[in-house]
Amino acid sequence: MSKRLLLQFIFLLLSLSSFAISDSIPYTKIIVYITADSSNLRLTPTDTLGFHFFGQPLESEPCIFVDSSKTFQTFVGIGGALTDAAAEVYFKLPKSVRKQFMQDYYDPEKGIGYTLGRTNIASCDFSSKSYSYVKENDTTLKTFSIAHDKKYRIPFIKDAIAAAGGRLTLFASPWSPPAWMKDNHDILHGGKLLPSCYQSWADYYVHFVNAYKKEGIPIWGLTIQNEPMAIQRWESCIYTADEERNFIKFYLGKTLWSAGLDSIHLIAWDHNRDLMYQRASDVLDDTSAAKYVWGIGYHWYEHFNGAMIYDNVKRVAEAYPQTHLLFTEGCAESFDSTQLNSWKFGETYARSMIEDFNNGTVGFTDWNILLDEKGGPNHVNNFCFAPIHANTKTGKLTYLSSYYYIGHFSKFIRPGAKRIISSSSRGQLLTTAFINTDGKIVVVVMNQSNQKFTYDLWMNGQASLIISLPHSIETLVVE
Numbered sequence: 001m002s003k004r005l006l007l008q009f010i011f012l013l014l015s016l017s018s019f020a021i022s023d024s025i026p027y028t029k030i031i032v033y034i035t036a037d038s039s040n041l042r043l044t045p046t047d048t049l050g051f052h053f054f055g056q057p058l059e060s061e062p063c064i065f066v067d068s069s070k071t072f073q074t075f076v077g078i079g080g081a082l083t084d085a086a087a088e089v090y091f092k093l094p095k096s097v098r099k100q101f102m103q104d105y106y107d108p109e110k111g112i113g114y115t116l117g118r119t120n121i122a123s124c125d126f127s128s129k130s131y132s133y134v135k136e137n138d139t140t141l142k143t144f145s146i147a148h149d150k151k152y153r154i155p156f157i158k159d160a161i162a163a164a165g166g167r168l169t170l171f172a173s174p175w176s177p178p179a180w181m182k183d184n185h186d187i188l189h190g191g192k193l194l195p196s197c198y199q200s201w202a203d204y205y206v207h208f209v210n211a212y213k214k215e216g217i218p219i220w221g222l223t224i225q226n227e228p229m230a231i232q233r234w235e236s237c238i239y240t241a242d243e244e245r246n247f248i249k250f251y252l253g254k255t256l257w258s259a260g261l262d263s264i265h266l267i268a269w270d271h272n273r274d275l276m277y278q279r280a281s282d283v284l285d286d287t288s289a290a291k292y293v294w295g296i297g298y299h300w301y302e303h304f305n306g307a308m309i310y311d312n313v314k315r316v317a318e319a320y321p322q323t324h325l326l327f328t329e330g331c332a333e334s335f336d337s338t339q340l341n342s343w344k345f346g347e348t349y350a351r352s353m354i355e356d357f358n359n360g361t362v363g364f365t366d367w368n369i370l371l372d373e374k375g376g377p378n379h380v381n382n383f384c385f386a387p388i389h390a391n392t393k394t395g396k397l398t399y400l401s402s403y404y405y406i407g408h409f410s411k412f413i414r415p416g417a418k419r420i421i422s423s424s425s426r427g428q429l430l431t432t433a434f435i436n437t438d439g440k441i442v443v444v445v446m447n448q449s450n451q452k453f454t455y456d457l458w459m460n461g462q463a464s465l466i467i468s469l470p471h472s473i474e475t476l477v478v479e
Contacts, residue, residue, distance in 0.1 A: 026439075027051065027441065027459065027478045027479060028050065028051065028479070029048055029049065029050055029478075029479050030047075030048070030049040030050070030051075030457065030464050030466075030476050030477065030478050030479075031045060031047075031048050031476070031477045031479070032045065032046050032047040032048070032049065032466065032474060032475075032476055033045050033046070033408065033412075033474065033475045033476075033477070034046050034469065034472055034473070034474050035346070035401075035404040035405065035407075035408060035472060035473050036469040036470070036471065036472035036473075037343045037401075037469075037470065037471035037472065038470075038471075039469065041469075041472075042404050043112070043404055043407050043408065043411065049464045049465075049466070050464065051459070051462040051463065051464050052462065052463060052464070053461065053462060054456060054458060054461060054462055054463035055461060057425070057456065057458060057463075059425075061425075061455075061456060062425055062426045062429065062453055062454070062455035062456070063424075063425045063455055063456045063457075063458045063463070064422060064423070064424055064425075064429065064431050064443065064445055064455055064456070064457050064458065064466075065421070065422070065423040065424075065425070065458050065459075066420065066421065066422050066423075066433050066441065066443055066457065066458065066459045066478075067420060067421035067423075067459075067460075068420045068421075068433075068435050068441055068459070069420075070420060070421045071418040071419065071420055071435070072360065072418065072419040072420070073317075073324075073325075073360050073361070073362050073418070073419055074362060074416060074417070074418055075362060075363065075413055075414070075415060075416065075417040075418070075419065075434055076116065076169065076324070076326065076362045076363035076415060077114075077115035077116035077169050077363050077410075077415045078114060078115065078116055078363060078364045078365075078406065078409055078410035078413070079114040079115060079116030079117045079118070079168070079169075079363075079364075079365055079366070079369075079410070080105070080114065080117065080118070080365060080366035080367065080368065080369035080386075080387070081117070081118040081119065081120075081126075081329065081365065081366065081367050081368055081369060082117050082118070082119045082153065082156060082157050082160060082170075082369065083119065083120055083124065083126040083127070083153075083367075083368050084120065084123070084124070084126060084127035084128065084152065084153055085126035085127065085128070085368055085370075085371060085372075085376060085377050085378060086126070086156065086368045086369050086370040086371065086386075087152035087153040087155075087156035087157075088128060088152050088377055089370050089371060089372045089377070089390050089392060090152075090156050090159075090370055090390075091152055091155075091156070092372075092390070092392040093390055093392070093395050093397075094395045097390075097395050097397060098159070100397070101370065101388065101390075101397060102159055102160060102162075102163035103163060104388075104399075104403075105160070105163070105369060105388075106160055106163035106164040106165075106168075107163060107164075108165075108411065108414075111163075111407075111411075112403070112406065112407030112410045112411045113407075113410050113411045113414070114160075114164065114168075114369075114410055115164060115167075115168065115169055115410070115414070115415050116168070116169045116170075116363050116364075116365055117157070117160060117168050117169065117170045117171075117365070118170070118171055118172070118173060118328060118329070118365045119153065119157065119170060119171075119172050119173075120172070120173060120174070120175060120226075121172050121173060121174040121175075121204075121205070121208050122174060122175070122176070122178075122235075123175065123176075123187070123235055123379075124175040124226070124234065124235050125175070125232070125234035125235065125378055125379065125380050125382045126367075126368055126371075126376070126377070126378050126382075127377075127379060128377050128379055129379050130187050130188065130235060130379065131148050132178040132179075132187070133145055133146055133148075133204070133207070133208070134178060134204070136178070136179075136180050137180055139197070139200045140200075141200065141203055141204060141207055144204070144207045144211070145211075146208070146211045146212070146215075150215075154212075154215050154217065157170070157217055158215075158216065158217065161217070169220045169221075169363075169415070170217065170218070170219055170220050170221075171219065171220055171221030171222060171223065171265065171267065171328075171365075172208065172209075172212075172219055172221075172222055172223075173222070173223040173225070173226045173270060173328070174204075174205075174223075174225060174226065174237075175226045175234070175235035175236060175237070176188070176191075176235040176236055176237045177193055177197065177201050177204070177237060181193060181194055181197035181200065181201055182194060182197075182237065187235055188232070188233060188234055188235060188236065188380075189231060189232070189233065189236065190230070190231030190232065190236050190237065190238045191236075191237060191238065192237065192238050192239070192243070193237060193239070193247070198247060198250075198251045199251055199255070201251075202247075202251040202252045202254075202255040202256075203255060205222055205252060205255070205256065206255060206256065206259045206261060209222070209261055209264065210259075219264065220264075220265055221264060221265035221266070221267055221294065222256075222264055222265070222266055222267065223267040223268075223269075223270035223297050223328060224239070224244055224247065224248065224252065224266070224267070224268055224269075224270065225237055225239055225244070225270060226270055226271075226329075227270065227271045227272075227299070228244060228269070228270070228271055229271055229275065230271065233380050233382075234379070234380045234382060241278060241279050241282035241283070242282065244268060244269075244279070244282075244283065245282050245283045245286055245289045246289075248266070248268065248283065248289045248292055248293065249286065249288050249289035249292070252266070252292070253266065253289070253291070253292030253293075254292075256292070257292070265294035265295065265324075266292050266293050266294055266295075267293070267294060267295045267296065267297040267326060267328065268280070268283045268293050268295075268296055268297070269283075269296050269297055269298060270297040270298070270299070270328050270329075271297075271298065271299055272298060272299050272300070272301050272302040273298050273299075273300065273302050273308065273309045273310070273312045273313060274302040274304070274309055274312070276296065276298050276309075276312045276313065276315075276316055277312055277315045277316055277319070279296075280296045280316045280319075280320060280323070281319065281320075283296075284296075284320050284323060290323075293323070294323075294324055295323055295324030295325060295326050295362070296316055296320075296323060296324075296325055296326070297326045297327075297328035298313070298325070298326075298327060298328065299327075299328060299329045299330055300327070300329075300330040300352055301330070301333075308351075308352060308355070310352075310355040310356065310359060311359070313325060313355075313356055313359040313360060313361060314359040314360065316360075317359055317360030321360075324362050325356075325359075325360050325361045325362060326361065326362060326363050326365070327352075327353075327356055327361055327363065327364045327365060328365050329365060329366075329367050330349075330352065330366060330367060331366065331367035331368065331384045331385060331386065332345050332348065332384060332385040332402070333384045333385075334383075334384070335371075335374065335375025335376075335383035335384050335385055337373065337374075337375075339385075340385075340389060340398050340400060341400075341401075342400075342401070343401050343471055344401075345385060345400050345401050345402040345405075346400070346401030346402050346404060346405030346473070347401075347405070347446065347448055347471065348402075349366075349402045349405050349406055350405045350406075350408070350409075350430070350444075350446045350473055351430060351446070351448065353406075353409055353432075354430045354431065354432045354444065354446065355430075357419060357432045357434075358419075358432050364406075364409070366386075366387060366402075366406065367384070367386070368384070368386045369386060369387065369388065370386055370388050370389070370390060371383075371384070371385070371386040371389055371390075372389065372390055372391075372392050373389060373390070373391045373392065373393070375389075385400065385402070386400075387399070387400050387402045387403035387406060388400070388403055404473075405446075405473050408444055408473045408474070408475045409444060409475075411475075412442040412444075412475050412477060413434045413436070413442050413444075414436050414437070416436070416437045417434040417435060417436045417437065417442070418434060418435050419432070419433070419434050420433050420434060420435050420441070421433070422443055422444075424445075425455075426453070426455070428447060428448060428449035428451065428453065429445055429446070429447055429453065429455065429468065430445070430446045430448060431443065431444060431445045431446070432444050440477055440478065440479050441477070441478035442475060442476070442477055442478075443457065443475070443476040443478065444473065444474070444475050444476075445466075445468060445473070445474045445476065446472070446473045446474075447468040447469065447470060447471065447472050447473070447474075448471065449470060449471070450470050450471070451470060452467070452468065452469055452470055453467075453468040454466065454467055454468070455468060457476060457478075459478070
């Protein structure tokens with residue numbers, strides 16, 4: 001065979017391959033959304049691209065490989081915490097600003113489409129003062145009242161639910177039982193729940209859920225205790241793994257089910273990734289406790305030498321594939337108003353989200369969705385950052401890079417989506433991907449380097465050339 005005929009034959013094979021691949025993949029376009037440092041791009045649609053036949057990539061060609069035939073965990077949602085602090089700041093703002101704020105967080109078209117939320121049961125550090133829902137020594141909870149929450153927090157949550165289209169997946173966490181229920185007689189500084197108060201404390205959760213339901217706020221889930229291994233100068237309470245397991249098994253689980261609240265999604269641990277496997281195994285290896293537990297919650301504050309222990313999430317997913325993993329809290333700590341424009345916050349959030357989703361996490365919950373110009377209010381001066389800060393004197397909102405980076409996930413990956421394979425051929429490009437219930441594929445790619453990249457989004461022999469700017473994040477919606 002002559003060289004010319006050989007080339008024609010190869011071209012024919014390639015053409016047939018291209019036709020076969022194009023015919024087998026229903027996707028014809030990619031819409032690109034970008035947020036980039038040193039630019040005005042903020043969740044900005046920049047391109048609508050098509051696919052072309054690609055075949056075997058070379059090692060010299062950066063690629064993101066997507067395989068939608070391999071599906072994993074079902075996505076629950078992304079959101080933030082609706083705390084007392086956030087509510088108090090919100091109601092200091094003009095009505096028009098409050099409306100814009102809610103739209104920017106919860107509207108899936110005009111905002112970033114939050115669908116998940118967390119709130120505190122009684123006071124936490126991000127409350128203006130410590131408080132409880134019952135009077136001292138009321139073991140029967142006859143004095144239980146959420147009157148405190150009706151001033152700011154309940155109207156705030158109702159506005160969020162309305163902005164989200166009438167539905168918000170909301171879970172709640174206690175920071176401490178009332179002081180008289182604890183061995184240190186202090187709502188702050190750790191201490192432990194007195195064994196004599198286990199049943200009263202379990203009943204407390206039921207009262208909270210029913211009281212909020214009466215206000216028109218359904219509670220989807222409960223965590224057992226916020227950060228049960230941290231003795232804090234604010235509201236805190238300590239449980240060992242055995243104590244948490246036994247409280248679930250003998251008190252809280254039974255109490256919820258007896259009250260007709262067996263649909264509540266009970267979440268254990270609710271602390272850092274460092275002890276995550278040990279705490280999960282202690283609860284989940286006990287079938288009498290595990291039957292009540294929907295998932296394991298965790299935070300990201302285990303910054304030992306600046307490192308996050310992402311693999312511990314994977315270890316739990318590997319060992320307990322039927323248990324849901326939920327990121328329940330994270331924020332940038334040590335508020336400094338000169339850092340509001342720092343790009344590092346967005347990259348910290350996205351790196352954690354990508355790693356955790358790829359390791360089996362079903363949802364992500366940021367900490368306060370709104371704080372003031374001082375990083376509060378906070379009754380123990382534990383100030384921190386939020387994706388949006390408000391100047392309560394001027395009414396102006398400041399949007400941090402974290403708001404936009406979170407939005408590259410929350411706006412496009414919707415509840416019910418399934419994670420699929422997204423694999424990067426370059427360490428500078430981090431990626432995860434999901435397929436939504438409508439069939440659209442969402443691929444998130446973060447460039448954490450100072451370098452501009454061109455890479456190919458590769459799917460089953462087809463590809464599209466994408467530009468990735470330095471310190472940027474892209475969402476590629478494949479339709």
